[in-house]
Amino acid sequence: MADPVTKVVGTGGGKGSGGGRRWPRLTSFLIRFLLPGCVVAAALAIQFGDVQFRARIRDNAFDQLQLLAPLPYREELPLRVIAIDDASLATLGQWPWPRTVLAGIIDRLVGMGAKVIALDLVLSEPDRTSPEQVAEFFSAQPALRAQLLRLPTHDRRLAESFAGGKVVIGFPVIPGASAAPLPPARARFPNFGGQASDWLTPYGGGLASLPLLTAAASGSGAISIEPDSDGVVRAMPLLYRIRDVLYPGLGLEALRLYLGLENLPLKIVAADARAYGQVPGIQGVGLGADVFQPTAPDGRVWLRFRRLAPERYLSAQDVVAGKLDPLLVKDHIVFVGATAKGLGDNIHTPLGELVPGVEGHVQLVEQLLADTVVLRPVWENDLLLVLLLGMWLALGGLLKRVRPIWSVVLITLAVAGLLAGSLWLFVAQQTLLDPFYPALAVSLLFLVIMVPRYLQTESDQRWIRDAFSRYVSPNRVAYLQANPQHLELGGQFRECSFVMTDLAGFTTLMEKHDSALLSDLLNDYLDGMIQIAFRHDGTLDRIVGDAVAVMFSAPLTQVDHAARALACALEMDVFANAFSARWQAQGIPFGRTRIGVNTGTVLVGNFGGRSMLDYRALGDAINTAARLETVNGQIGTRICVSGTTVAQCANFVGRPIGNLVLKGKTEAVAAFEPLSTAQAGEPRVAEYLAAYALMEASGAKASSVFSALAVSYPDDPLIAYHARRLGDGESGSSVVMKSK
Secondary structure, three states, X not given: OOOOOOOOOOOOOHHHHOOOOOOOHHHHHHHHHHHHHHHHHHHHHHHHHOOHHHHHHHHHHHHHHHHHOXXXXXXXXXXXXXXXXXXXXHHHOOOOOOHHHHHHHHHHHHHOOOOEEEEOOOOOOOOOOOHHHHHHHHOOOHHXXXXXXXXXXXHHXXXXXXXXXXXXXXXXXXXXXXXXXOOOOOOEOOEEOOOHHHHOOEEOEEOOOOHHHHHHOXXXXXXXXXXXXXXXXXXXXXXXXXOOEEEEEHHHHHHHHHHXXXXXXXXXXXXXXXXXXXXXXXXXXXXXXXXXXXXXXOOEEEOOOEOOOHHHEEEHHHHHOOOOOHHHOOOOEEEEEEOOOOOOOEEEOOOOOEEEOHHHHHHHHHHHHHOOOEEOOOOHHHHHHHHHHHHHHHHHHHHHHOOHHHHHHHHHHHHHHHHHHHHHHHHHHOEOOOOHHHHHHHHHHHXXXXXXXXXXXXXXXXXXXXXXXXXXXXXXXXXXHHOHHHOOEEEEEEEEEEEEEEEOXXXXXXXXOOHHHHHHHHHHHHHHHHHHHHHOOOEEEEEEOOEEEEEEOXXXXXXXXXXXXXXXXXXXXXXXXXXXXXXXXXXXXXXXXEEEEEEEEEEEEEEEOOOOEEEEEEOHHHHHHHHHHHHHHHHOOOEEEEHHHHOOXXXXXXXXXXXXXXXXXXXXXXXXXXXXXXXXXXXXXXXXXXXXXXXXXXXXXXXHHHHHHHHHOOOOHHHHHHHHHHHOOXXXXXXXXXXX
């Protein structure tokens, strides 16, 4: 066997060269930096711009937080609602009731000690049941009409009730231009730092109550509640800008009177203060000497809703009937509003409830009193910026140093931390930090970093797999992918077939020709031989120099392994002869390939140790195949196949070589030379078989017969070998080989 020349099958160009499997630098830059940078920039632009898409995500997060931790009901807060409910309508008649009924309700509430009464009602038209209104129907009866006109009006009666206590009268705002008179603004809003009107939505007017009632009331407040685009009320404005006049909402006006305040000072941050790190807009409203209620820049506050509490509501019919315990309303802010079906306005809350409109005002006052109003943090934008940049750096560092699973752990912890942190802030700090958008942005950043790297890793692994398949048989690679547990030390006994090849005279050839040329030549030769082995599903056992060892029925069992080995050997022989002839025609004496084929039981498995695994077969069968390959050089054949292989090939065509006792062996191995069908039909083969039978029987004439055949067929090396051997005094078909 020739000395080792190379252990690497020719890799050629393209991916095998190593440079083609890596992405170009520009593509790598785009994937590693530009894509994550675009994600970070887009996420920040959406966050800072607070576009509708961003607001909807925040709204959804707010709803989920509210559902997880709704505000508990607090009975001790001094708030009640006198409900104009279905039971009251059934008892007192359909709405609108005579103003004398409302006056009676207010009188009783004042008498029971109600501190402030807020009417979530619109009283913009005169009472149709009032005497002066009824008198118009009796114009034909002057005496009756005159008597009716002398009676006090119902609206005046109601105004007198207003004057007896602290009553806040409500009015809805009108978006467009309106010439309707506005109620007097009783609350004063001193501005500090800027103009609040610059940050409030302008309204064209409001539907004020009758001037008589407005004048008698202690205050006026806007009752309009504007839900978000999905119909859910999440925030309530404290202030309204109507024709450049500031009005409080109904709840804030009721609270002002309850606290005995005349002024509600506003802290404003001017637009040019953004450069100093402040958030421009309305910062909040003062509710007394030591109380400051922060707001959003547009004067709104976010409500942390509680479930609808029926115990907060009292039926109007019970007030009229005098059935209420005075302690239920004493020193309370009492709202009067409609709750009957089809009568009042209803609002949807983040808790999924449809509640009376008056509930929004009530819950606003509750939270202002209890200081549980929810606020958005001013550092929300900064947090997202730091989070995205930090995660970008952290993911890049982790992916370079540790396994990708730690990046998954990091992103999971980040998302979980956002969710847990936002819930804690909401419950403990009344701070609304949306965890959904940062989690979405971080997850998207993770994807644009991980997916390209994953694809590149897959590409690299595919390249390695393809390259590995050129060192190891494809069937071995496929088997290990399907059965990774077999990548362990150890083996098992199995019957396999082996094909051993060697190239005669290659070492001498290398001494006479350029090594670079011969390296390429050898690589092309080995590549062709190995491709043939792979086409027959053979497993490359090893390459040693110009020699190739191929085994069949390992790692996957092949029932027809002997036939595969024989077919592989025959195709290798055809290829090797053509390859040699082509290069000899070019003046390079490329040698002849010798092939040995044998079948037997061997130990197949992974051997080596902890540092390296080598999958191979160990046993006499593979050694016998190697010896049969060398036998070709002694007897002149190109292929030598053992009898154990031939016995499993039903369609074997060939002639016996002899029973060979190989060097170092004591038992003979039956050996055969495979032939083509055309060769088997030649006269020389028939004559050889007859002579072989005579030799096998130790016939005395065997020597002379082979000598005659050698003269007739001088180009048949096997005939010449037996003629020479018998001429030297040997007999029979058993041959003791004197060398390996």
